[in-house]
Amino acid sequence: MKNKKFKGYAFVEGGVCAAQGFKAGGIHAGLKPGSDPNKNDLAMICSVKPCTAAAMYTTNKVQGAPIIVTRRHLRNGQAQAVIVNSVNANTCNADGEEKANLMCEYAAKALDLHPEDIIVASTGVIGQPLPIEPIEKAVPALAESLSETGNAAAVNAIMTTDTQPKEVAVEFTAGGKTCRLGGMLKGSGMIHPNMATTLTFLTTDCAIDHDLLAAALREVVFVTLNRVSVDGDTSTNDMVCVMANGEAGNAPIVTNEEDYEVFKDALYAVLMNLARKMARDGEGATKLIECLCEGAEDDKTAEIVAKSVITSSLFKAAIFGEDANWGRILCAVGYAPAEFNIKKVDVSLGSAKGTIQVCKKGAGVPFSEEEAKVILGEEEIFVHVTIGKGPGSAVAWGCDLTYDYVRINGDYRS
C-alpha cells in the first residue's frame, strides 16, 4: 500500500464513539494507590450488536496475558465489547491469564454478554501483580456510565505517559451509505511497533466481511503504526483491534473491490493520523519527525532507510537541539541494512517554514545555517531522503530525543 493524499473524507469528532451503535466510557478504578482521582484507569467500549472483529498483536516473545486471552476470544472473528486498563500491563505474572479472564467475566456480566465476546487489554508496568479487586468493583459503574459521548472518558483511561489524548474519526461512503470509522490510541514509550503496535481501538459501523477486515487492518498497519518509532523498544502488550457492527446499513463489503478500497483508505486516514499523533507525543518529545524515503528499488528498502533515520538517537537529539546536523542523517542512511548506492543519496530538511537541501550525491552542499535554524524551530520536521531512481517509497514517523525522555524513564515505576 502506498502513501497517498486523501480526498472525499471528512474528519469527524467522537473517536471510538463516532460510528453508530458504539458507546464508551472510562472510570478511575484506583489501580494505583493514591493516584489522581481525575485520571481514569479503566475503559470500556461496547457495540449494540455483535461485531466482526480483527486484531494484530506484538511480535515480542513476551506476550502480555491480555494478548493471550484476546487472541483466544477473537478466534471466531467476533467481538462486542472492549475492556482495558492502564497502570499495570498484567504481563509476566503467574496469575496473569486468570486475571485477564476475570476482567472479561466482569465486563460480560455487567453488559449481559458472553466473556468470549470481550476484547481485553492492559498497559503499564510489566511484572507486578494486577490488583483485580478495584476492577471488579468498578466495572458495574463503568458499564452503567457508557454513552455515545463517552469516548473522551475512555481515551483518558488508556493514557499512560501520554500528554495528549489521541483520537481520530472519519466519515465516508460505502454502498451508498454514510459510514464512520474512528479510534483511539495510547503511546507514548516502548514504541517500536512490529506487526502491530501500542494499544489502538477502532470501531466502525460499516458492514464488512471478516477476512477483508483483517486483510485491510494488516495492510494499513504495516504503513502506519509499524512506521513509527519512539525509542526502539517493542512492547509486550501491543495490540490494535477493529470492531465493525454494520449499523450504517450498507450492503456488507464482501469483495476486494471499490467499497473495500474506500474502506481501506478510511482506515489509512484514521491510523496514519493516530500514528502521527503517537510519534508527536512520544515520551518527552517536543517535535514530530517525518521521514520520506523515495527512489528506492522497492517499498521495503525505502522503509528500512526511513526507519533508520527516525530511530537514530544522535539525529533525534540533534533535532531537539534544532541543529541541522545532516551528517547524522547520512550516517543513519548509511548503516541501514539495505542495498543502494550511497553516492546517489540526496537529503533535504523541511518544515512549514521552508525546505533546504543539505546533501547531494552523498556529499554536503552549502546552506544557510540561519535558514536551517528557522526551519528546525518548527514542531513538525520533514526529512526527505532520495536514494536513487527506483519506484519504492515509504514514510516513517518519529520524534526528538529530549531530557524529558530520560526523566520520564529514569523513574517510571514510582
Place this chain on the structure above:
Amino acid sequence: MKNKKFKGYAFVEGGVCAAQGFKAGGIHAGLKPGSDPNKNDLAMICSVKPCTAAAMYTTNKVQGAPIIVTRRHLRNGQAQAVIVNSVNANTCNADGEEKANLMCEYAAKALDLHPEDIIVASTGVIGQPLPIEPIEKAVPALAESLSETGNAAAVNAIMTTDTQPKEVAVEFTAGGKTCRLGGMLKGSGMIHPNMATTLTFLTTDCAIDHDLLAAALREVVFVTLNRVSVDGDTSTNDMVCVMANGEAGNAPIVTNEEDYEVFKDALYAVLMNLARKMARDGEGATKLIECLCEGAEDDKTAEIVAKSVITSSLFKAAIFGEDANWGRILCAVGYAPAEFNIKKVDVSLGSAKGTIQVCKKGAGVPFSEEEAKVILGEEEIFVHVTIGKGPGSAVAWGCDLTYDYVRINGDYRS
C-alpha cells in the same frame, strides 16, 4: 572465541608506546578556531621500522575519506606510522580523499617515509570541509615531538566527547621473549560497532605473520569492540588497526599454535578493557552495564540477546534512575530477533554490592527494593540473563541513558 579470565598477563603503562620501538605524540593544530589550546587535535604514532599491519573498518555505507585511503595503504599488509585528527571526520566532502592523501604526504615527509606506509584516520563532525592548512603547519613540529612517553599527548588528541583518555597495555611472553601490546581508543558517541568500531590504534613489538595478525584482530574484535553499544549509531569513520614491528625479538609467530593463542589472549585483554572503558565513558554515561547471556543454543544467539538488553533505551534510562525495572530487561530479551523459549528465561541484577534474582522462568520473583537500590547505586551494573541450558554465551557492554547524552548531542556541532 569465548570470554575467559586471564592469567599470566601483566598490565603495564604506556598505551601505544608500551611496545618497544614505538613513539607517539599529539599537538594542538587548531582545527577548530578558538578551541582550547591545551586540547590536542592531531596525533601521530611511528615505529622505528616497518610493521606488519592489519585493520578493520566500519560497515556503514558512508565511509570516511580516511577509511578509503587507509584501506588502500594497508593492501600490502604493511605500515609504519599513523596520523589522526579529531574535530573533523573528513567524511562526505568532495575533497575528502585528496585531503586524506595530503595528511599522509605531510606525515611521510616529516618522518622520512613513503605516504603508502601511513595509516590515516579522522574523527569529528561529518560533512564539513577539513581545514588542511593547520595540519600541514603542525605536522613538522608534531613529528619532532614524538617520544616514547608521547602516548598521553596522542590519546588526548583523539578524544572528542570522551571524558577520559582510554589506554590499555599488557606484557606477555611469546617464543621466550617478553612482548608488549598496547593501544588507545576514542569513544564516546555514535557507538554501535559493526565489524569494527570507533578509532582504535594498537601497537605491539611481537613479531607475527600478517595473516595471523589479521585473523587474531578479527576474532577478538568480534567479542570485544563489536559487543559495545552506546547509542545504536554505527559511525562512518570506525576503524581499529594494529601494527606489529617485531622489536621484541621473538621468533615470528607463523603458525596457529601456542604463541598465537598467547598473542590472541593479550589482544583480548587489551581490547576487552578498552571496550569496557568505551562503554563506561559513553556520552553522558554515569554507569557501565555489562550483560552476560548464557544457556543459549550458540554464541550468536547469546550475543543477540545480550546486545538487545544493553541497547534498550528504556532499560538504559531505568539504570540511570537506579530503578530495578526488570520488566524492561525481559521486554528487550523478548524482542531480540533470535529463537529461544521465553518461559525459560531467568534474570539477575548485580554489582559489587551483591546480586538479586528478579525473574525466574519468565515471571517476576519477589525481591527487596531496598537491596536493589543499593546494588544499582554502584557504577558497574551486571545483568545476568539465562535463556536455557545450551552452551552458548556472550557478554555485551553498554551504558545508561542520561540527561547529558541529550545535552551533548542536542548541540554537538557548535
